[in-house]
Amino acid sequence: MQFIFSLAAFAGLALAQNAVIGLPKAGQTVAAGSDIIVQVQRPNSLTNSEEMAVAIGFASCGSGSCHPADEIMGTVVYNGKFDPVYHEAYLPPYQNFTVTVPSSFSAGNAQVNVAHATLVGAGLYPDMEALNQTIVIS
Secondary structure (H helix, E strand, O other): OHHHHHHHHHHHHHHHOOOEEEEOOOOOEEOOOOEEEEEEEOOOOOOOEEEEEEEEEEEEEEOOOOOOOOOOOOEEEEEEOOOOEOOOOOOOOEEEEEEEOOOOOOOEEEEEEEEEEEEEOOOOEEEEEEEEEEEEEO
């Protein structure tokens, strides 16, 4: 029984390392060519970590389904430093990035993709994750 509790605790610590796309919200409608805020949140964890970077891209899905973010980032609009901090007491640390939705995108579903790289643990092993949020281009 202790093994199961230990396994659950380790899984919880691993998940606590994950970033989250706070903005735009899923299904939010945005205009092609407009500026939007992409908010990348990084909840605190008990495990030591050092942020490296994020990349933000947009992928048009057209009439089909979107590709997973770990397969294709689409049009990359930001690639650089990530330094999340507290702004409001009710939200985890985050950083806002003002980026431009590609003007070439046609109306329909699109995806905001985020690649997040960090160093985790006492020995600082590299960890990377890919996130996505579906939006609607008007």
